[in-house]
Amino acid sequence: MEMNKENKIFRNSQAQIGIGTLIIFIAMVLIAAVAASVLIQTSGVLQQQAQSTGRQATQEVSSNLVIKSIEGVRAKNNATSMADNVSLLKLKVGLNVGSSPVDLNQLVISVTDGTNTNDLIYANNDKTHDNSMENFSSAATATTNLGKLLTDTQVTPGDNAKYFFTVQKIRDEDISFSQGNPVMNTGDLVTIYVSAVSDSDLSYTTIGGISTSGSQKDSNLDIGPRTTVNLVLTPEAGAATIAEFVTPSSYGTKETISLYP
Numbered sequence: 033m034e035m036n037k038e039n040k041i042f043r044n045s046q047a048q049i050g051i052g053t054l055i056i057f058i059a060m061v062l063i064a065a066v067a068a069s070v071l072i073q074t075s076g077v078l079q080q081q082a083q084s085t086g087r088q089a090t091q092e093v094s095s096n097l098v099i100k101s102i103e104g105v106r107a108k109n110n111a112t113s114m115a116d117n118v119s120l121l122k123l124k125v126g127l128n129v130g131s132s133p134v135d136l137n138q139l140v141i142s143v144t145d146g147t148n149t150n151d152l153i154y155a156n157n158d159k160t161h162d163n164s165m166e167n168f169s170s171a172a173t174a175t176t177n178l179g180k181l182l183t184d185t186q187v188t189p190g191d192n193a194k195y196f197f198t199v200q201k202i203r204d205e206d207i208s209f210s211q212g213n214p215v216m217n218t219g220d221l222v223t224i225y226v227s228a229v230s231d232s233d234l235s236y237t238t239i240g241g242i243s244t245s246g247s248q249k250d251s252n253l254d255i256g257p258r259t260t261v262n263l264v265l266t267p268e269a270g271a272a273t274i275a276e277f278v279t280p281s282s283y284g285t286k287e288t289i290s291l292y293p
Contacts, residue, residue, distance in 0.1 A: 102263075108237075116283070118289065119248070120229070121227075121228050123225075133218075135268060137213075138154075142266070150252060174200030175241075178242055180192060182229065182242060193250065197225060204220050228253045262274070
């Protein structure tokens, strides 16, 4: 007797459920990968910004000029004929311990006698007044450029004495400081010259060893006895350096007067 054979079809949906789970898993992996990529990119940008901010903050804190002393020089004809006012300020300036290099070409010096204020830039700087100091020479000596500071004028911005200062190096171990590239490094020491010629000093023939032949220009400052003088040195980066002093009650017969500290 022949047995009936029954064909049975088995339906198994477990494989379909497995494929769906796999698809969801792959999607989650892709999403996680994209998210990780975004996080890595964002963390990289933040790291760069943090490093840049850190460098700038360090530079702001560490770039400091230090005024060692300030002397005033009177214009004269001879040892017995001198101006009643200080005609030239000599600032001896160095760098603070651990300071970053400071470019004096970007330094701004504000000096006031209590009545008038001059904002001075380095004589070779052509970015502030659109013109550097007329007849300034990077190849010339500091003495020559000081003479031009005291005696020369130009159409723009006007008398050099009112708008510029010059610098002479005292100590420069690595021989990197020059008139054309006045960058101070650790250990450097310089003298910054600021004209203080007043209209009553114009007839004298010599200022600080510089022969002016009476052609010096009025600086718009008047630093006589008992005058309160304020100087602010603002570098390109770092804290400003401030010096304030009151001139002596009498200059006597001295050509050079110690004013600060």
